[in-house]
Ligand SMILES: Nc1ncnc2c1ncn2[C@@H]1O[C@H](COP(=O)(O)OP(=O)(O)OP(=O)(O)O)[C@@H](O)[C@H]1O
């Protein structure tokens with residue numbers, strides 16, 4: 001049958017070092033046995049040392065990319081990554097709501113793992129007004145959680161409160177990724193609040209490694225892949241977390257500094 005193989009869409013920026021961004025998304029979709037299609041929003045020149053140049057793509061071209069995907073494929077789930085500015089967010093909103101592209105996983109990429117800004121500050125308002133309300137699943141790292149909710153996270157209770165604030169903005173299911181930048185910690189704790197208001201924690205071992213570029217991209221792409229295969233949201237998040245955990249644990253030595261995680265880990269078992 002035409003188009004019966006699970007297909008997903010990543011709407012993201014290219015990171016030519018390959019550890020993060022669209023490259024990480026496509027590695028992940030492949031590893032999860034889902035056919036990956038893409039709408040490229042921006043190109044980042046960089047590597048494991050950092051982000052060096054950002055080039056945004058024209059809106060007309062992005063509109064055409066969406067049209068070409070919608071004209072040919074049966075997308076079962078989509079995700080967003082780097083959207084760079086408010087114009088791009090608006091264009092993605094218009095196209096996503098125009099076509100049938102499945103449930104949407106929003107990963108509000110604000111900064112790179114090196115700390116460079118990948119979303120203009122002036123776009124935060126648009127992100128909250130346009131994209132968050134249409135998110136079926138919203139994944140936020142510690143920094144993004146604080147920035148988007150205005151809450152300083154000091155406790156587990158604060159993480160729960162952040163999730164509630166974001167659910168009030170319209171996102172259905174929220175995953176708040178716990179703090180993971182301290183070499184002395186033993187565990188990382190992510191918090192999930194589902195649409196049903198059922199909530200749970202996902203705890204894992206903390207790995208003190210420099211090979212952790214694109215962890216968040218990989219997590220959101222794996223959730224998207226699982227949704228495309230027909231899994232429910234809870235199961236999609238749990239499997240994705242376990243994949244990322246494994247991919248961080250089984251290091252591949254690529255790059256000199258902040259290297260990629262091991263997207264191949266499923267094939268090596
Ligand atoms: N050192 C670590 N050890 C174990 N788990 C980790 C580690 N770093 C991140 N994680 C896990 O990886 C997942 C992604 O979280 P993270 O906060 O790194 O996302 P992110 O900052 O959006 O990533 P990126 O910007 O690199 O894409 C979470 O489930 C988190 O708990």
Ligand SMILES: Cc1ncc(CO)c(N)n1
Nearest residue numbers: 013014015020021082112
């Ligand atoms: C293009 C791109 N998207 C997302 C991230 C965040 O990991 C990155 N570093 N680069």
